[in-house]
Amino acid sequence: MADSICRTIRDGALEGEHAPSLTIKDTTASPYGFDVFTHVLSQTASLILAGKSQSRGLVVVAYSRSPSFYLDYLKRSGVDVASSQKWIHILDCYMDPLGWKHQLAETGILPSNSSADSCLFQDVKDINKLHSLILELGSGLVGQGKVRFSVAIDSVTEMLRHVPLSKVAVLISDLRSHDQISSIFWLLHSDIHDVRVTTSLEYLSSMVASVESLNQSSDGLSGDLGNLSLLEQNFRRGKFHVRFKRRNGRVRVMNEQFHMGESGIKFTSVTVEDGLVSQGLVPKVLFNLELSEKEKLERARVVLPFEHQGNGKPIQIYDGRRSLAPESMGEVSADTSQSNTEECSNGGGEIIYFRDSDDERPDSDEDPDDDLDI
Amino acid sequence: MAATKTRTTLKSSAVLMAHFFVSSGIPDLDKTLGGGIPLGSLVMVMEDSEAPHHMLLLRNFMSQRLEKGLRIAWQYKKYFGENQSNLDAQRDNKQYFSNEFDLWRPLDRHFYTTQHVDCISTQDLPNLAPLQECCTSFLSHFPSDSNIVCTGRIAIQSLCAPQCENSSMEWEMLSFIIALKTTVRSANAVAIITFPSSLVSPSFCKRWQHLADCLVSVKAIPDEDKELAKLLTGYQDIVGFLNINKVPRINTQVPAVLEATTLSIKLQKRRYLVLECLNQAPIDGSRGRSYGTSGSCSGSPSQNGSLDF
Numbered sequence: 001m002a003d004s005i006c007r008t009i010r011d012g013a014l015e016g017e018h019a020p021s022l023t024i025k026d027t028t029a030s031p032y033g034f035d036v037f038t039h040v041l042s043q044t045a046s047l048i049l050a051g052k053s054q055s056r057g058l059v060v061v062a063y064s065r066s067p068s069f070y071l072d073y074l075k076r077s078g079v080d081v082a083s084s085q086k087w088i089h090i091l092d093c094y095m096d097p098l099g100w101k102h103q104l105a106e107t108g109i110l111p112s113n114s115s116a117d118s119c120l121f122q123d124v125k126d127i128n129k130l131h132s133l134i135l136e137l138g139s140g141l142v143g144q145g146k147v148r149f150s151v152a153i154d155s156v157t158e159m160l161r162h163v164p165l166s167k168v169a170v171l172i173s174d175l176r177s178h179d180q181i182s183s184i185f186w187l188l189h190s191d192i193h194d195v196r197v198t199t200s201l202e203y204l205s206s207m208v209a210s211v212e213s214l215n216q217s218s219d220g221l222s223g224d225l226g227n228l229s230l231l232e233q234n235f236r237r238g239k240f241h242v243r244f245k246r247r248n249g250r251v252r253v254m255n256e257q258f259h260m261g262e263s264g265i266k267f268t269s270v271t272v273e274d275g276l277v278s279q280g281l282v283p284k285v286l287f288n289l290e291l292s293e294k295e296k297l298e299r300a301r302v303v304l305p306f307e308h309q310g311n312g313k314p315i316q317i318y319d320g321r322r323s324l325a326p327e328s329m330g331e332v333s334a335d336t337s338q339s340n341t342e343e344c345s346n347g348g349g350e351i352i353y354f355r356d357s358d359d360e361r362p363d364s365d366e367d368p369d370d371d372l373d374i
Numbered sequence: 375m376a377a378t379k380t381r382t383t384l385k386s387s388a389v390l391m392a393h394f395f396v397s398s399g400i401p402d403l404d405k406t407l408g409g410g411i412p413l414g415s416l417v418m419v420m421e422d423s424e425a426p427h428h429m430l431l432l433r434n435f436m437s438q439r440l441e442k443g444l445r446i447a448w449q450y451k452k453y454f455g456e457n458q459s460n461l462d463a464q465r466d467n468k469q470y471f472s473n474e475f476d477l478w479r480p481l482d483r484h485f486y487t488t489q490h491v492d493c494i495s496t497q498d499l500p501n502l503a504p505l506q507e508c509c510t511s512f513l514s515h516f517p518s519d520s521n522i523v524c525t526g527r528i529a530i531q532s533l534c535a536p537q538c539e540n541s542s543m544e545w546e547m548l549s550f551i552i553a554l555k556t557t558v559r560s561a562n563a564v565a566i567i568t569f570p571s572s573l574v575s576p577s578f579c580k581r582w583q584h585l586a587d588c589l590v591s592v593k594a595i596p597d598e599d600k601e602l603a604k605l606l607t608g609y610q611d612i613v614g615f616l617n618i619n620k621v622p623r624i625n626t627q628v629p630a631v632l633e634a635t636t637l638s639i640k641l642q643k644r645r646y647l648v649l650e651c652l653n654q655a656p657i658d659g660s661r662g663r664s665y666g667t668s669g670s671c672s673g674s675p676s677q678n679g680s681l682d683f
Contacts, residue, residue: 169536199572200536203423248641249425249613250597 001242001254002036002267005207006043008244012054012148012182019176022185023205025198030213030238032258034064034155035265037187041070041152042077044183048087048150049080055182057141057149059134060090063124063158067092077264089119089137093154097124097162124159127167131174138180148182151175156201157189165197172204205245211258212239236260240267302351396525396564399434402649406632407621411588413525414518414559415622416551418586420571421532425594427614427639428568430647432529435566501540502550509554509565516562526563528554533569544578551585589620592639606652612638616649 005022013019022040026033041060047053060070067090074088075081081088096102099122104110119137123129138149153159159168175181190198190210202208214234237259244252255270395410398417404410411417421428499505509528516526533551534541541547551567558565571579571591583589593615595602603609616637621630637649 166536166539166541173537196573196575199423203536203570203573243424244597245424245594246597249427249594249639251424251594252597253599 001256001269002039002043002240002258004244004254005209005242006040006047008207009040009044009150009183009185010047010053012150018206019178019181020183020207021172021176021205022183022207022209023188023201024185024209024211025188025190026211027189027191027213030211030235031189032238032260032265033187033189033211035260036209036211036240036258037152037154037185038070038073039265040185042074042079044150044152044185045074045079045088046077053150053182055142055148055150056087057138057147058088059138059141059149059151060088061093061130061134061151061153061159062090063093063097063153064155066094087141089141091130091133091137092120093124093130093158095120096122099123124162127163127171131171134175135178135180142180146179148180150182151184153184153186155189156186157192160193160197165200169200169204172201176204207242207244209240209242212241214238214257239270304351394525394562396527397438398431399436399438400431400647400649402637403431403616406618406634406637406649407588408630411564412622412624413562413564415564415587415624416555416558416585417564417566417588417590417622418582419566419568420583420589420591420619421568422592422594422614423570423572425592425614427592427594427616428531430639430641431590431592432531432566432568434647436527436529438527499538499540501543502546506550506553510557513557513561513563518560518562524562526561528558528563528565530565530567533567534574535570536573541573544575548578548581548585551582555585555587583619586620587622587624589618591617591619593617606638608638608640608650611640611642613641614639615652 008020009022011020024033024036024040026036041058044053044055045058048055048058060067062070070090071081071084074084101110102122119133121130121133134151138151142149156168172184172186175184186201188198188201214237237257240256240258242254242256244254246252256267257270258265258267260266394413395404396413397404397410398407419428419431512528513526516524534547554565554567569582574582595612595614599609606612616639618632618635618637621632623630634651636652638652640648640650642648
């Protein structure tokens with residue numbers, strides 16, 4: 001649920017705990033992870049501006065888009081970017097990540113141009129420098145002290161091109177445990193990486209949002225032109241699956257559908273409950289220990305093998321030794337045994353009881369082991 | 375005072391087959407394991423990347439004998455400040471030799487700084503050699519002899535966490551575990567290691583599982599799940615599952631047959647850790663002892679296969 005994600009990011013971190021962190025992952029089958037990222041970004045930005053969130057500033061580490069793209073996007077989404085200097089800093093790792101343009105400018109081949117709004121970062125292989133720069137920019141926005149800021153990493157996939165996984169993991173976990181960070185979220189294209197990378201980043205995050213396609217076929221080639229329009233339509237839709245790690249150790253799983261429209265991504269809730277997730281977790285049981293209502297009624301109707309049924313009239317229980325209607329009991333027993341069988345046939349439940357010995361008195365609570373003399 | 379306390383403890387401890395047991399800090403777990411963790415054994419806990427239940431186990435384990443000489447190796451030093459629990463010595467001394475711990479009450483700092491408690495972070499270490507040296511020097515204080523004065527405990531949290539540079543050096547970590555196991559076996563100590571099983575490659579995960587004397591895995595459960603709520607009683611209080619994959623069998627050929635291998639983890643009043651049997655019967659006895667697959671059952675929605683208990 002996109003709203004729940006934004007709420008969790010808005011609420012931020014508690015004292016002494018790690019900051020909430022979100023992994024948004026997608027695949028080529030449904031490549032809308034970036035749209036989800038920008039959606040979360042614009043929601044976070046508007047909450048920060050409105051003063052409703054714990055964080056008072058936002059640092060965006062931009063690898064895959066230029067800073068002007070983000071500013072334009074935020075403007076289009078209705079966020080006021082006029083005062084952007086005060087609450088957002090975009091660390092530009094897109095224009096010149098390895099410092100080549102800078103080197104060429106120094107030799108005079110390329111004209112140098114500097115951008116005022118964003119901070120140009122030219123050394124993406126140096127993760128320590130990136131770390132300190134993020135913190136510097138953030139505290140530049142919110143000042144030193146107890147006020148916090150959020151961090152958004154455009155694409156961890158791009159980051160992993162330059163820096164090994166362990167260093168990225170160190171960066172993320174250091175940021176999470178920093179006192180001034182309120183929340184952190186990033187985008188990952190999971191099919192590009194090893195499984196280990198994806199699981200490591202999921203390990204470090206408190207929320208995992210995955211963008212999946214509606215079509216289950218992995219290759220996407222159905223070969224039927226007639227279905228092409230349907231495929232196209234379905235391509236613009238998909239499933240949005242989120243797993244929240246709660247503080248008590250439980251995992252909340254939520255599902256939504258999304259639709260890519262002209263104005264961006266829209267989320268709708270799923271009507272059909274997806275029971276597949278929980279089915280895998282529960283051990284398959286042989287015995288169903290619960291009773292349905294019908295079964296409870298049946299159980300109530302079963303006649304127990306006591307002579308005294310508690311309703312005033314004693315019944316004779318067939319115990320396999322005597323004939324059904326002994327002469328000593330007379331007609332009473334015949335009636336009651338008949339009514340007994342009648343009840344039994346109505347209820348469907350019957351208890352057949354054979355007495356151990358003729359000496360045993362009916363409705364006796366004697367424990368035969370009492371006779372033992374040990 | 376420390377010595378007398380140990381003697382009374384050892385008198386009341388279960389002495390089975392000439393083996394001394396050490397409490398894990400959780401009375402229910404001790405009961406299920408048949409008395410506790412035998413001295414000299416290595417316990418490995420397979421974490422679930424979605425739940426912090428391994429921290430509960432570690433906290434109880436360490437709080438159990440905080441005054442006895444305790445070695446903590448953390449991946450993150452930050453946790454040491456957070457990890458505070460109080461030794462509630464008045465309770466439960468009669469039944470077993472472990473105590474109930476109130477996980478919320480903080481421990482006075484002086485209580486553990488004056489004792490032999492060490493903490494080391496492996497996050498910045500390039501390899502595991504310093505950790506191994508520290509463990510060996512610590513364990514040398516607890517030589518194995520018949521006169522057990524005090525026992526040592528080593529707790530290692532999240533051995534293969536991605537933040538560590540050495541997390542990709544799998545052969546090194548394996549040799550570290552082997553070295554630790556042999557050193558612990560010849561000392562009056564117990565070591566517990568937790569590791570995120572989904573982050574270790576499958577072949578190494580299997581190797582680590584085989585190395586453990588006692589293997590336990592923890593699992594998260596989905597929240598507000600109607601299916602589970604119908605099938606399990608007390609679902610509201612359960613925070614996760616604990617699966618006992620391997621029971622320590624040192625010095626014996628008798629196999630351990632447990633009543634239940636899967637227990638539910640509950641926090642009573644959010645403070646006291648309680649383990650209970652699940653109120654259902656597992657269907658397939660032949661699958662009950664396979665602990666290889668339970669490590670892979672964590673989290674991602676694509677792994678919808680049936681859970682092997």
